[in-house]
Amino acid sequence: MSVGVGQRPPLFLLHPQRYGGTICFSRSCRFSKQEQTQNWKELKFIRGNKLLKDLSTWGIGGPCNYFVQVVDHTQLASAIRYCHEHSMRFIVVGRGSNCLFDDLGFDGCVILNRIEFVETKEPGVFRVGSGFRFNRLGVQCSNEGFTGLEFAGGIPGTVGGAVYMNAGANGQETAGAVEIVDIVTNDGKFQTLDRADLDFGYRSSPFQNMQDLAAIVAVTFQLQRSGSSKRRQHEYLERRRISQPVGERTAGSVFRNPKDMGVAAAKLIEEAGLKGFRVGRAMVSNIHANFFINTGGSTSQDMLNLIAVVKEKVDQKFGIQLKEEVLYISPYCNDVKPNKD
Numbered sequence: 001m002s003v004g005v006g007q008r009p010p011l012f013l014l015h016p017q018r019y020g021g022t023i024c025f026s027r028s029c030r031f032s033k034q035e036q037t038q039n040w041k042e043l044k045f046i047r048g049n050k051l052l053k054d055l056s057t058w059g060i061g062g063p064c065n066y067f068v069q070v071v072d073h074t075q076l077a078s079a080i081r082y083c084h085e086h087s088m089r090f091i092v093v094g095r096g097s098n099c100l101f102d103d104l105g106f107d108g109c110v111i112l113n114r115i116e117f118v119e120t121k122e123p124g125v126f127r128v129g130s131g132f133r134f135n136r137l138g139v140q141c142s143n144e145g146f147t148g149l150e151f152a153g154g155i156p157g158t159v160g161g162a163v164y165m166n167a168g169a170n171g172q173e174t175a176g177a178v179e180i181v182d183i184v185t186n187d188g189k190f191q192t193l194d195r196a197d198l199d200f201g202y203r204s205s206p207f208q209n210m211q212d213l214a215a216i217v218a219v220t221f222q223l224q225r226s227g228s229s230k231r232r233q234h235e236y237l238e239r240r241r242i243s244q245p246v247g248e249r250t251a252g253s254v255f256r257n258p259k260d261m262g263v264a265a266a267k268l269i270e271e272a273g274l275k276g277f278r279v280g281r282a283m284v285s286n287i288h289a290n291f292f293i294n295t296g297g298s299t300s301q302d303m304l305n306l307i308a309v310v311k312e313k314v315d316q317k318f319g320i321q322l323k324e325e326v327l328y329i330s331p332y333c334n335d336v337k338p339n340k341d
């Protein structure tokens with residue numbers, strides 16, 4: 001990956017279309033310097049004041065140029081149209097539990113997705129807003145005696161983020177329960193996509209490469225009846241409590257497990273002697289070596305450096321190149337490069 005002079009080396013960048021694809025122009029500010037907010041079709045855009053560290057589980061990240069929160073699909077489409085009309089790049093954020101934002105912030109608009117609804121279409125078939133909490137959905141469905149989302153109980157993201165990442169654990173993954181995905185495109189059109197036409201993989205979804213995707217709006221899940229779903233969900237959560245640094249500022253697993261090698265990234269990091277290893281205020285967890293902790297005041301550069309060092313040491317020791325699962329959100333448009341395996 002080539003890097004221009006004076007730029008921070010991008011490690012694991014978000015896919016370009018997640019910035020609104022073709023609308024990634026350099027023109028930005030439309031408000032006067034004094035103006036901090038602007039109302040547009042019932043939306044309140046906040047300029048310059050919103051810190052990304054408040055939108056991410058890692059607690060890292062500087063200010064974004066524009067910020068808007070949406071609570072339904074109409075607001076989401078309006079926000080996207082607004083970005084389009086103002087030639088502004090944007091990113092849709094759920095709970096920021098898989099994102100590393102930069103201390104320099106984001107030179108564009110952050111759209112915070114809070115589209116939170118659950119409709120029961122028929123027993124076991126739920127249409128859910130993409131901003132709904134994935135862990136809450138997992139607990140609810142398991143308690144109601146449906147299997148397929150027990151693993152979601154410990155994942156602190158949104159339904160949209162889970163589908164985008166094809167989040168998974170305990171031998172289950174989001175794609176296994178998806179039936180339909182409703183999206184909005186960059187030109188503001190709503191589309192309904194059938195699961196049969198969607199090709200998911202390990203922590204990958206077709207949405208990561210979809211050129212005209214602006215956002216996932218809602219997801220319909222189809223689940224089966226099960227007498228043991230509630231017990232299983234509890235067991236999975238308990239396993240997490242024991243094996244993960246619960247309560248710390250993390251973004252879950254930093255690296256994907258290496259393909260077809262039968263060894264977890266956490267094991268490689270641990271065996272490279274890196275548990276507890278620190279760069280600045282960023283640290284490899286002593287409990288789970290693939291979880292990196294912001295111990296308080298970690299900068300994005302601390303975290304980037306820690307990731308780079310861990311990769312290098314694992315490569316030196318085992319000859320294995322770890323690939324990031326977390327997404328680094330570059331502050332500037334011209335840094336954006338695809339995150340190819």
Ligand SMILES: Cc1cc2nc3c(=O)[nH]c(=O)nc-3n(C[C@H](O)[C@H](O)[C@H](O)COP(=O)(O)OP(=O)(O)OC[C@H]3O[C@@H](n4cnc5c(N)ncnc54)[C@H](O)[C@@H]3O)c2cc1C
Pocket residue numbers: 014018057091092093094095096097098099113130131154155156157158159160161162163164165166167168169214215216217250251252253327
């Ligand atoms: C303690 C902890 C445990 C975790 N455990 C797991 C685990 O077991 N398994 C696992 O897979 N992950 C795990 N994660 C990672 C993370 O929770 C998941 O990847 C989650 O699905 C991300 O959801 P989010 O809403 O936070 O997405 P964000 O971090 O907000 O966004 C991630 C990506 O999804 C995109 N996105 C989000 N919402 C939308 C939308 N509506 N439309 C289009 N794109 C969207 C964003 O633009 C971004 O590119 C864990 C994280 C933590 C902190």
